[in-house]
Amino acid sequence: MSKFNNNQPISRTRVKICGITRPHDAQVAAKLGVDAIGLVFYKNSPRAVSVKTAQKIIQALPPFVTTVGLFVNAEPTFIHNILAQVPLDILQFHGEESPDDCRRFDKPYIKALRMRQNVDVQAFAQRYSDAKALLLDSYVQGVKGGTGVIFDWQQVPSDLSKPIIIAGGLTPNNVSQVITTLCPYAVDVSGGVESAKGIKNADKMTAFMKGASMVKSITLKKTPSLPDLPDSDGHFGPYGGLFVPETLMQPLEELQKAYQHYLNDSAFLAELNDDLHHFVGRPSALYHATRWSQHLGGAQIYLKREDLNHTGAHKINNTVGQALLAKRMGKTRVIAETGAGQHGVATATVAARFGMECVVYMGSKDIKRQAINVYRMRLLGAEVRAVESGSKTLKDALNEAMRDWVTHVDNTFYIIGTVAGPHPYPLMVRDFQAVIGRETRQQIKVLAGRLPDILIACVGGGSNAIGLFYPFLDDTDITLYGVEAAGDGLETGRHAAPLCTGKPGVLHGNRTYLMSTEEGQILETHSISAGLDYPGVGPEHAWLKDNGRVEYVAVTDDEALDAFHDLTRLEGIMPALESSHALAYCKKIAPTLDKDKIIVINLSGRGDKDIHTVAALEGIKI
Amino acid sequence: MSRLKTCFDQLRAQKRAALIPFITAGDPIQTLTVPLMHGLVEAGADVIELGVPFSDPMADGPVIQRASERALAQGTSLRDVLDMVKNFRLQNQTTPVVLMGYLNPIEIMGYKTFVQAAESVGVDGVLTVDLPPEEATDLSALLRAHAIAPIFLIAPTTTPKRIKHICVQASGYLYYVSLKGVTGSANLDVISVAKKVTEIRQHTDLPIGVGFGIKDVQSAAQVAKVSDAVIVGSALVRLVETEAQDKLLKMIPAFVRALRQGMDAL
Ligand SMILES: Cc1ncc(COP(=O)(O)O)c(C=O)c1O
Numbered sequence: 101m102s103k104f105n106n107n108q109p110i111s112r113t114r115v116k117i118c119g120i121t122r123p124h125d126a127q128v129a130a131k132l133g134v135d136a137i138g139l140v141f142y143k144n145s146p147r148a149v150s151v152k153t154a155q156k157i158i159q160a161l162p163p164f165v166t167t168v169g170l171f172v173n174a175e176p177t178f179i180h181n182i183l184a185q186v187p188l189d190i191l192q193f194h195g196e197e198s199p200d201d202c203r204r205f206d207k208p209y210i211k212a213l214r215m216r217q218n219v220d221v222q223a224f225a226q227r228y229s230d231a232k233a234l235l236l237d238s239y240v241q242g243v244k245g246g247t248g249v250i251f252d253w254q255q256v257p258s259d260l261s262k263p264i265i266i267a268g269g270l271t272p273n274n275v276s277q278v279i280t281t282l283c284p285y286a287v288d289v290s291g292g293v294e295s296a297k298g299i300k301n302a303d304k305m306t307a308f309m310k311g312a313s314m315v316k317s318i319t320l321k322k323t324p325s326l327p328d329l330p331d332s333d334g335h336f337g338p339y340g341g342l343f344v345p346e347t348l349m350q351p352l353e354e355l356q357k358a359y360q361h362y363l364n365d366s367a368f369l370a371e372l373n374d375d376l377h378h379f380v381g382r383p384s385a386l387y388h389a390t391r392w393s394q395h396l397g398g399a400q401i402y403l404k405r406e407d408l409n410h411t412g413a414h415k416i417n418n419t420v421g422q423a424l425l426a427k428r429m430g431k432t433r434v435i436a437e438t439g440a441g442q443h444g445v446a447t448a449t450v451a452a453r454f455g456m457e458c459v460v461y462m463g464s465k466d467i468k469r470q471a472i473n474v475y476r477m478r479l480l481g482a483e484v485r486a487v488e489s490g491s492k493t494l495k496d497a498l499n500e501a502m503r504d505w506v507t508h509v510d511n512t513f514y515i516i517g518t519v520a521g522p523h524p525y526p527l528m529v530r531d532f533q534a535v536i537g538r539e540t541r542q543q544i545k546v547l548a549g550r551l552p553d554i555l556i557a558c559v560g561g562g563s564n565a566i567g568l569f570y571p572f573l574d575d576t577d578i579t580l581y582g583v584e585a586a587g588d589g590l591e592t593g594r595h596a597a598p599l600c601t602g603k604p605g606v607l608h609g610n611r612t613y614l615m616s617t618e619e620g621q622i623l624e625t626h627s628i629s630a631g632l633d634y635p636g637v638g639p640e641h642a643w644l645k646d647n648g649r650v651e652y653v654a655v656t657d658d659e660a661l662d663a664f665h666d667l668t669r670l671e672g673i674m675p676a677l678e679s680s681h682a683l684a685y686c687k688k689i690a691p692t693l694d695k696d697k698i699i700v701i702n703l704s705g706r707g708d709k710d711i712h713t714v715a716a717l718e719g720i721k722i
Numbered sequence: 723m724s725r726l727k728t729c730f731d732q733l734r735a736q737k738r739a740a741l742i743p744f745i746t747a748g749d750p751i752q753t754l755t756v757p758l759m760h761g762l763v764e765a766g767a768d769v770i771e772l773g774v775p776f777s778d779p780m781a782d783g784p785v786i787q788r789a790s791e792r793a794l795a796q797g798t799s800l801r802d803v804l805d806m807v808k809n810f811r812l813q814n815q816t817t818p819v820v821l822m823g824y825l826n827p828i829e830i831m832g833y834k835t836f837v838q839a840a841e842s843v844g845v846d847g848v849l850t851v852d853l854p855p856e857e858a859t860d861l862s863a864l865l866r867a868h869a870i871a872p873i874f875l876i877a878p879t880t881t882p883k884r885i886k887h888i889c890v891q892a893s894g895y896l897y898y899v900s901l902k903g904v905t906g907s908a909n910l911d912v913i914s915v916a917k918k919v920t921e922i923r924q925h926t927d928l929p930i931g932v933g934f935g936i937k938d939v940q941s942a943a944q945v946a947k948v949s950d951a952v953i954v955g956s957a958l959v960r961l962v963e964t965e966a967q968d969k970l971l972k973m974i975p976a977f978v979r980a981l982r983q984g985m986d987a988l
Contacts, residue, residue, distance in 0.1 A: 333856065343825060343852045345781040347877035347902055349884065489787050490777060499780040506781065507903040509879060606825040606852065607778060619799035620827030621777040 113279050114286035115312050116168065116265070117293060117305065119147035123160035125300035132309045135286070136166035138192065141174065141182055146297040147290070154186045168192050168210070179205060190232065199228050208232045210265065225262050233263040235288060238366070269370070272307035277377045279312060283542050287312060329643070334523020334610075337646065340639035342522045344609045348502075351509045356524045358429050363531070368428065375420050376535065379453070380410050382417075384536075386543035386700070392670045396690040399554070399697035402547065403673070404540050404568065406704050413676065413705030414536060414564045415446040419515055421532035423450035426513035433457040433512045437501040439466055439494035439560070440631035440678065441473025442705055443517030448482035458482040461500040463493040466630050473709055491624040494634050498608050518561025519638030522609030526638050533567025540700055541571055548698055554689070556581045557702035558681040559599065559652065560631050562638035564704035573649060582641060583685045585627035586654035596625035598637050599645050599652040612639040628657035628713065629677035631705075659684040664707060664714065676705035677713065725818040725846050726871055726894045729768055730929045730950065739946035741766055741982050742931060744822065744955035745974075746773035746789035747806055748798025749962055756809045757971055763817050765975035766982030771849070771953065774803050774823030781851045783906035785956040788963060800827040800836070808843040820847035820873060820894070828861070837864045847871040847894040855891040862891060875899050876922060878914070889926040895951060896922060898932045906956030910935035916948035939984035946985040954981060 117129045118138030126137050139154050140147045149157070158167055169188040171179060173195030182188070183205060191209040193202050202209045211228045212235040213219065225234060263285030266278060271292035278287065293308050295301040334340045342352060362368040376382040385405040393401045406414040419436075426434055434456050438444030444460040451458035460477055464486040467474050477484050490496035498521075505514040519526045519533075544552055555572060557565035559582040569580050587595035595601070598613040605614040607622060615623040615635040627633045644650040655663075663683035668674045675683060682701050690699060707714075715722045733740050743762050747755050759770055775793035779786060800823075807819050821840070828836050828850065840848065848865055850858070855874055862872040871894025876885055878901065889896065898918060900910040910932075919930050932945045933953030942952045958974060965973045 341857050342854060343857055344854065345851050345877070345899075346854055346875035346888075347781075347879050347899060349854055349856075349877075350879040350881055353881075489784070489791075495778060499778050502780045503783070503904045507907065509902055603830070605829045608780070609852070611829075614826070616826060616830060618830070619801070620830035621794060621799075622826070 113284060113312060115309065116166075116286055116288045117290070117300065118168075118170065118267075118288055119145070119290040119294075119298060120157060120300065121147055121149055121153065121298040122300070123157045126157045126165075127160050128302050129300070129305060130162050130165045132305055134165065134305075134309070136168050137161070138168045138170050138288070138290070139186075139188070140170045141178075142170065142172040142194070144172075151182065151185050154182075158187060166190060170194060171197075173197065176201075176204060183207070192235065199230070202228065203230055210235050212237050212267070215268075222260065225260055231262065233265050233285060235265040235267055238266070238268040270308075272304055272311050274374065274377060275308055275311040277373065277383060329640070330523065330527055334527065336526075336640045336643035338604070339612050339642040340523060340526055340610050342609065343606045343611065344502075344522045345506060347506045347509065348522070351505070352522055352524070354429075358425060359524050359528050362425060362428060368424065372421055372424055375424070376417065380416050380420060381408065382535065383539045383543070384408050386540060386547060388547060389667075389671050389673075392667060393690070395666075395670055396687060398690040398695065399693035399699045400548070400695065401686060401690060402544060402552070402698065402700045403703040404536060404700060406536060406564065406702060407673070407675065407679070407706035411442070411446050411449050412708065413442040413446065414533060414567060414702070415443045415517060415705075416449065417535055417567070418517065418529050418532040418563060419443070419446040419450045422513070422515045422528070423447075423454055423456070426456070426515070427454055429513065431456075431511060431513035433459070433508065434515050435459045435461070435501050435504050435512055436515045436517060437461045437494065437497035438473075438517060439463070439497070439633055440629065440676075441466070441470040441477065441709065442631060442676075444482070444484070445473050445476050445480070447515050447517070448477040448480035451482060452480045459504065460484050461487050461497040461504070463487045463491070463497050465492040466494065466497070466633075469630050469713065470709065472712070493625070494630070495608070495622060495636070502608070518563040519566050519640060520561045520608055520610060520612070520636055526610065526640055529563050530566045530570055530638075530640065533563050534570045536564070536567035536702060537569060537571035540568060544698065544700060550698070551575060552578060552698040552700045553693075554579045554581065554697070554699045555702075556583060556682045556686050556699060558583045558585075558632060558678050558704060559637060559641060560585075560596075560634050560678060561636070562641045564702050566638060566640055568700070568702040569644075569650060573644075576649075580650040581685060582650050582652045583681045584652060584654040585625075585629060585632035585660075585681060586656045587626040587628070589656055590654055594626040595654065596627040596633050596635065597654040598635055599641060600654045602635075604642065607636050610639045612636055612642040613645065628660060628717075629681070629710070631676070631678040632681065653685055655681050655684040655688075659687075661714070661717065663687055664710075668707070673703070674707035674711075675703055676707050677710045679704045680707075724869060724871070725816060726769070728816075729818050730895065733768060733950070734929075739949060739985055740768040740929070740931070740951035741942075741978065741985060742769045742771055742820075742933075742951050742953040743767050743958055743978055744771040744773060744933075744953060745958060745962065746775055746786065746793050747803040748775055748793030748796045749773075749789040749959070750792050750967055750970075752796050752798055752802060752806070754967070754970060755806050758974055759806075759810050759819075760813065761971050761975040762978055763814060765978035767817070767978055769818045769820060769846075769951070771820045771822045771955070772803060772807070773955075774800055774821055774827060776824040776827060779824060781904055783904040783956060785906045785960050785963065789959045792963075800831055801839075804839050804843050804845070807840075807845055811844040815844075818846040819844065820849055820871075821845055822849040823851065825850050825853045833861050833864050837861075837868050837870065840870055841868040845870055847873045849873040849875070849897060851875070855888055858891065866893065871895075873897055876918075878902050878918065882921070885922055886925050889922070889928070892926070892928060895929040895931050896926065897953065898922065898930055898949070899934045900932050900945075901935050903934065905934055906960075907935055910941065910945075912941075912944045912948065915945065919949050939980055942981045943984040943987065952981070952985060
């Protein structure tokens with residue numbers, strides 16, 4: 101039996117509007133299709149209602165709208181008295197009521213739980229075993245327009261049998277994102293649809309219902325219990341760590357502390373989620389590539405559309421996170437390295453938005469290959485500095501950015517673009533990119549009714565790959581493929597495939613697989629795609645290679661180019677050359693699989709930036 | 723007794739600071755390195771720091787970056803550098819030699835192979851720029867077991883807690899990086915350097931050397947007053963870059979002699 105049978109998909113997330121004080125508001129809510137209304141019987145609340153008002157509101161309601169009575173540490177006689185006069189369907193307890201306090205009224209009940217760090221949701225559910233549902237309240241004092249539930253959600257165990265209701269800080273703007281990411285049984289809103297305390301606003305209620313119905317809800321299935329790596333010093337087994345000059349040890353320690361702090365700071369998470377939604381455009385779509393699937397004649401292929409993000413790639417998920425962190429840490433200047441220019445553009449973009457000085461280091465070879473992105477960065481107000489040392493590509497840009505950071509540690513935040521670098525970067529960038537996998541988990545269940553069989557992503561430094569894979573690492577029946585750049589072919593030596601051909605060593609602050617000579621000098625790499633042209637790889641991938649959880653493969657420039665054309669012609673989607681490597685590997689395996697198999701590919705970026713490269717290869721001048 | 727300890731004990735008795743020049747092995751050509759090392763000693767160098775070239779020297783400024791590139795263009799490998807020390811020891815048994823470089827060449831050679839070879843050719847200390855003490859446990863233990871000093875950096879950003887920790891791990895001498903920046907950066911601030919050296923001294927009896935940013939007789943003399951050793955790198959390497967090859971065996975020792983005289987004139 102499949103392990104998901106206990107969690108049959110539900111067709112939509114239900115909506116409760118709480119704190120109704122006027123019969124008219126109840127009627128509007130009912131007309132909009134609200135499932136339940138809440139009446140507050142707690143006299144300290146600005147939304148408290150009298151017995152008389154409650155009676156009037158219920159009288160005004162049409163049938164099939166559930167009425168919920170909300171109590172906070174009320175005396176049993178008080179509740180009995182209300183129940184004798186007001187026909188409530190269900191009770192909701194918000195105080196420190198014991199299970200016995202809740203069940204003595206012979207009425208179905210809901211118990212609310214305030215979500216703080218380290219609450220044990222499982223134990224709570226067991227204690228209130230006869231509750232109809234648990235209401236998880238993530239409201240945080242002083243935080244407007246957002247909730248921190250995305251990270252807190254990992255506290256909810258997967259085998260929780262109880263329906264979950266999400267409350268606290270919901271608004272018309274964030275409800276769709278909350279539903280896509282968390283898939284609750286129901287959402288509960290009050291202040292987010294009001295014009296004043298207790299006064300509901302028809303336009304806001306309409307907008308809220310629209311937001312809630314935009315996404316179809318799905319099974320309640322949380323992020324898996326995550327493997328506890330890296331350790332506190334940033335090690336993934338023998339990989340990762342902190343291999344930097346002494347000057348950077350203190351700044352990295354400061355960064356680690358700040359990151360750990362803000363990771364648990366609801367206001368920070370709320371701002372991050374808000375930006376991911378409104379600025380980046382998340383959630384990004386999951387798209388069933390039916391024509392391409394049919395053409396290949398095997399498995400069903402779904403594309404996670406990171407190309408639709410603002411600035412055209414997954415890179416911005418990470419730069420938004422790091423820039424918010426930089427701002428909180430009081431840094432006024434950000435620096436970055438870039439290869440293809442996507443990370444540079446994403447950094448210049450957030451720097452423009454937050455009004456920070458921005459310097460981007462780029463190898464002079466890459467500057468020639470990616471002229472459009474260089475101009476984009478300059479338009480955004482960033483200074484692009486050409487790096488002439490070494491191989492004049494991404495690795496040298498990273499060296500130069502490190503040198504800048506050593507020199508300007510006091511006011512500068514180094515925004516690293518992938519899951520490489522010293523601890524905590526591999527951890528931090530993974531966390532910021534894992535939104536890709538979290539969304540995919542929910543979306544694929546809506547679209548296909550179950551989790552996928554195979555995930556594929558290209559691997560440069562490894563951030564888009566780990567972002568997709570991470571929330572699936574525990575699902576060992578799902579096969580994960582990381583696709584490196586084989587360039588002219590692995591046998592030619594002209595490639596960028598450290599995991600497939602390299603050996604462990606130390607570069608750019610961490611121990612990982614590297615392409616180096618017998619003498620330990622780092623080799624120049626080659627790939628048609630500048631974003632994969634890097635001799636190292638994030639340390640977590642080294643770890644996942646050794647323990648066999650992810651299979652690392654490589655495809656050539658030519659194979660990637662073919663896949664680029666296929667997707668463009670068959671689906672009307674022009675992929676980045678980096679992402680085309682993942683597509684090319686899919687092309688190899690999809691035809692060998694049954695039609696009911698499901699593959700999800702991370703379409704990490706769009707191909708507009710690459711059209712000059714493609715045109716030049718075809719001998720066309722544009 | 724180790725060469726490093728003997729050397730610093732003697733200097734301490736004479737109340738003199740050590741002069742430690744740095745050159746990159748194999749720059750500009752491999753055959754010049756050993757003669758240059760002897761020239762440095764004759765001119766008054768007490769310890770030699772020999773740079774092991776690396777393709778990605780992330781803590782170095784442009785001058786030493788280019789030196790690395792020149793040495794690598796000559797095919798200079800870690801094994802070649804060890805051979806140079808071996809040749810140097812044919813004529814010089816007393817001057818301590820410290821290898822300074824990055825971890826990857828050592829990782830790829832293997833810690834054990836490297837340490838055994840280094841001991842047998844007469845290396846006295848190893849300073850691995852991208853290996854802070856937190857990650858150095860294995861290599862440090864091996865080095866100590868083979869009578870080679872693991873040498874660590876202390877930076878202006880190093881917290882008091884870390885200074886303590888580093889002093890416990892270190893041997894040979896401590897290398898205080900005089901400024902936030904890469905090798906060959908702008909000017910150092912002698913007053914703040916003196917303050918930091920005093921702070922470090924509270925945690926260790928080891929000699930404290932100061933490097934990064936010392937580029938002329940004047941700065942060398944100032945730093946000699948407040949520390950146990952003056953480390954000069956980029957200023958020398960710049961000469962290697964700009965002077966004609968056939969003049970180097972004269973020019974480099976001449977510069978070092980001037981530094982030595984400036985330091986001793988105090
Ligand atoms: C679109 C796109 N995909 C993938 C990559 C590779 O980076 P990573 O492996 O960190 O996802 C890049 C890097 O520039 C990129 O721009």
